[in-house]
Amino acid sequence: MKNIWKSALHITVGFGGLIVIWQLVASFGGFNPALFPSPWKALLGFGELVGNGSLLLGIKDSMIRFLIGYSAAVVLAVALGLLLGWFSHIWGFVNPVVQWLRPISPLAWMPFIVLWFGIGDLPAIIIILYAAFFPVLLTTVSGVAKVDPTYLKVARNFGIRQPQIFFKIIFPAVFPQVMNGLRLALGTAWVFLVAGEMVGAQSGLGYLIIDSRNNLRADHLMAVMIVIGVIGFLLDTGIRQLEKLVSKNWGHSLSGKGV
Amino acid sequence: MTVYITVKDVSQRYVQKGKEYCALEHVDLTIERGEFICLLGPSGCGKTTLLNAIAGFLPVKEGSITIDGQEVKEPSEKYVTIFQNYGLLPWRNVQKNVELGLESKAISKHERQQIAEHYIELVGLRDFRHHHPHQLSGGMQQRVAIARALATDPEILFMDEPFGALDALTRYKLQDEIAELQKSQKKTILFVTHDIDESVYLADRIVVMSPNPGRIQQIIPVDMGRPRDRTSADFFRLRDRVFEAFGMLPPQTTEYFI
Ligand SMILES: Nc1ncnc2c1ncn2[C@@H]1O[C@H](COP(=O)(O)OP(=O)(O)OP(=O)(O)O)[C@@H](O)[C@H]1O
Ligand SMILES: [Mg+2]
Numbered sequence: 001m002k003n004i005w006k007s008a009l010h011i012t013v014g015f016g017g018l019i020v021i022w023q024l025v026a027s028f029g030g031f032n033p034a035l036f037p038s039p040w041k042a043l044l045g046f047g048e049l050v051g052n053g054s055l056l057l058g059i060k061d062s063m064i065r066f067l068i069g070y071s072a073a074v075v076l077a078v079a080l081g082l083l084l085g086w087f088s089h090i091w092g093f094v095n096p097v098v099q100w101l102r103p104i105s106p107l108a109w110m111p112f113i114v115l116w117f118g119i120g121d122l123p124a125i126i127i128i129l130y131a132a133f134f135p136v137l138l139t140t141v142s143g144v145a146k147v148d149p150t151y152l153k154v155a156r157n158f159g160i161r162q163p164q165i166f167f168k169i170i171f172p173a174v175f176p177q178v179m180n181g182l183r184l185a186l187g188t189a190w191v192f193l194v195a196g197e198m199v200g201a202q203s204g205l206g207y208l209i210i211d212s213r214n215n216l217r218a219d220h221l222m223a224v225m226i227v228i229g230v231i232g233f234l235l236d237t238g239i240r241q242l243e244k245l246v247s248k249n250w251g252h253s254l255s256g257k258g259v
Numbered sequence: 260m261t262v263y264i265t266v267k268d269v270s271q272r273y274v275q276k277g278k279e280y281c282a283l284e285h286v287d288l289t290i291e292r293g294e295f296i297c298l299l300g301p302s303g304c305g306k307t308t309l310l311n312a313i314a315g316f317l318p319v320k321e322g323s324i325t326i327d328g329q330e331v332k333e334p335s336e337k338y339v340t341i342f343q344n345y346g347l348l349p350w351r352n353v354q355k356n357v358e359l360g361l362e363s364k365a366i367s368k369h370e371r372q373q374i375a376e377h378y379i380e381l382v383g384l385r386d387f388r389h390h391h392p393h394q395l396s397g398g399m400q401q402r403v404a405i406a407r408a409l410a411t412d413p414e415i416l417f418m419d420e421p422f423g424a425l426d427a428l429t430r431y432k433l434q435d436e437i438a439e440l441q442k443s444q445k446k447t448i449l450f451v452t453h454d455i456d457e458s459v460y461l462a463d464r465i466v467v468m469s470p471n472p473g474r475i476q477q478i479i480p481v482d483m484g485r486p487r488d489r490t491s492a493d494f495f496r497l498r499d500r501v502f503e504a505f506g507m508l509p510p511q512t513t514e515y516f517i
Contacts, residue, residue, distance in 0.1 A: 150346040153316060157334045158360040158411065168362075172350045249391065250350050 037219040042226070045219030054208065055227065062193060062204040065121055069128030070189050076129075077136035077185075078178060082170060084137075085144025098134065106130045106192050110199045119200045127196030132185035139181025143174030179246050183239045190232045205231075263447060264290040264313060264415075269322030271308055271473075281472030282308045286322070288466065288475060290449070292414075295441055297462035298451045299501070305473025306451045307419055313449065314340045314417045326415070336360070338415040339408040343423055345400045347392040353379060353403050354388045360411040378406040382436070398429035405437070409444060419451045431489075434460055438485060459497045460487055467504045477504055 019039050025031070026038035037045065049055035084091040106127045113123045147170055155169045197206025205228050212220035271283040282305045290296055298306045311317040313324055315334040324331045326338065334340070339360070347356050357375040366374075379388055382402040392400050401421055408416055418437075422430045438461055441448050452458050458465045462481050469476040479500055483493050 150342050150344060151348060153334075153340070153342070154346040154348075154359070156316075157314075157336070157338075157340055159336045159363045160359075161363075164363070168359075169348070172348070175350070 034216065035218055037222055041219045042222040045217065046223035046226070049208075049220055049223055055224070058203060058205045058208045058224070059227070059231070061121075061201075062124075062197065062206070065124045065197075065201075065204065066128060066189065066193050069125040069193070070132050070186065072125075073129045073132035073185065073189070074136055074182060077133045077181075078140050081137045081140025081178075082144060082166060082174070085141040085174070086166075086170065088145065091141060098137070102134050107195055107199070110196070114200050120202065123200035124193060124196040124204065124206070127200075128189045128193050131192040132189040135184040135188060136178065136181040139184070140174060140178050143177035143181075144170060146177070147173045176243075176247050176250050179243045183236070183243055186235055186239050187232065190228075190235060194228055261291065262289045263292040263294075263327060264288075264449075265323075265325045266309070266313065267323050267325075269309075269312060269319050269324060271305070271312065271317070271319065271321070283312070284472035284474050286473070286475055288478075290447065293445055293447055295438075295448045295461055295463045296450065297458035297465045298449065298468060299453065299455065299458045299465050300468030300476075301453065301470055301505075303473075304468040304470035306453075306468060308473065309468075310340075310417050310419055310449060310451050314338060316340070336363070336411055337413055338417060339411060339413040340417040340419070341401075341404050341408050341421050343420045345392070345404045347400055347403055347407075349392050352389050352391050353384060353395070356392070356403055357407045357410050360407055364411070374410055375406075378410045379403075381409070381440075382406045396429075397425050398433060401425065401433060402436075405440070409440065409446075413446070415447045415449065417449050420453070421450070422457070423452075423454075430457070435486075437461065438487075442485065455498060455501050456489065459494060459501060460489060465501060467501065479504065 022039050026033070026036055029036065033041065046055070084094055109130065110123070110127070113126050117123055117126060151169050151173055152165070155165050160168055193204075194206040194209065197204040198210050199206075201207045205224055208224045209221060212218075212224060266286055266288040269283055269286045270281065273280045273282055286305075286309060288309075298309060300306055308317065312319050313326070313331065315331045315338070318332060348359065351359070354372070354375055357379055358371050361371045361374060364371075376385075376388070379385060382405055384399060384402055384406070387395060387399065392403065395403065404421075421437075422433050425433065434457060437448070437450075440446070450458075450461060459481060465479040465481060467476045467479060468474065479497070481497055483497065488494060
């Protein structure tokens, strides 16, 4: 209970301070209000976007793409990660390629993606898939390598063979670590969703950003950015809760035995 | 009595830092059905190596091991190993952990549950069936591991320092329980320990090993009835014999007070 009050205080004071500074800069910074809107103007812009329905539509489109791209990435990366982690000699060959691909920003692929898949939903989905894929793959592979060999001995002893070993031992054993990868991937994917939509989409939050810029509506721009941040924060909070739940059931609880 | 497990001229070498190290050298051992054997010796004398070899986790290249006339090539459901760190699956509750070994058997789900419940009851954890391992003490976790092993009704139990991580009182309690279980369930047990008292309390025969190279130094039969009394004169006499085997007996062993 104390913790809730404490974090409520942190959030209120933190954001309160930010808004005050924002207002001060807007009032006394000498910026053109059309280029640097005040908090109030941003709020009005937000109301306008909600009122004409474009914000909700944007959120809906973005979320659908996000869900499809992210789930596809998770399924692919977990399945592949389990296999590559298990057949570690194959991973030896794949790993260098992955390490080379990983630092290439998903956005660098954008020209190709647009050339190959056109514009619309698909480029954004592929960007998210790409962005979420590597964190999940890498945590899964390293999770498999760290599975306690005793579990495997126990399974062998009881005559549990492939593919049962995967379902009964390996997958559950790496699950907490995969969960960690899922959380990393969620944040990354959200960042790149918006970026992807800015280039290749005709709707969604990223598109709203570009649209606001084209219409020289800094207040809309600010409002959409705030919404992007809030949704990202909510997604992260959600998956953190899920992660806690998992680690509690797996016996890795940090806060004692829980209630 | 007929010979059940035969270890014949088994050697096991490891290369450590470019040098060959003999973890087991020309080890011969025969065990009868229903015997309680303790492997006793200092760290590094090859107890775990020998146990793993007999249990099938470590295929031997030199010498041969047979159980019931069959050469040991891999682990089998008929012989269950209980590991020092219990080897419980943390994501399964007690009930599901005990069911693990039964899942590859051709029995119904209902039957599986009943067998598991029976053995959980046997080790006194009825009220903890739905707990996860991390909610149990070390002693309770070890009981779960024992229940899981017994549930598949194996002929042999291999135990590698199963009580090593437990406090003294819990250890005594579990020693009583395992001695009791061995009698009622008629299992052959191979039990690794470096606790001399534990071996005297549990074993029918104590296999004393010495390191570098790992060898069986001598085998001490424990001709004491059960249940055993840890404070009896017989117990101390045997304990002294084991100390003597390790060359650790002080020159004057018996003192008489008048
Ligand atoms: N996989 C391995 N590779 C190299 N050396 C090994 C390996 N396994 C065991 N050894 C060596 O063989 C020797 C015997 O090991 P083992 O684990 O059987 O001893 P132990 O009697 O069980 O000791 P402890 O009481 O410490 O468990 C040790 O010197 C150990 O370092
Ligand atoms: Mg050992």
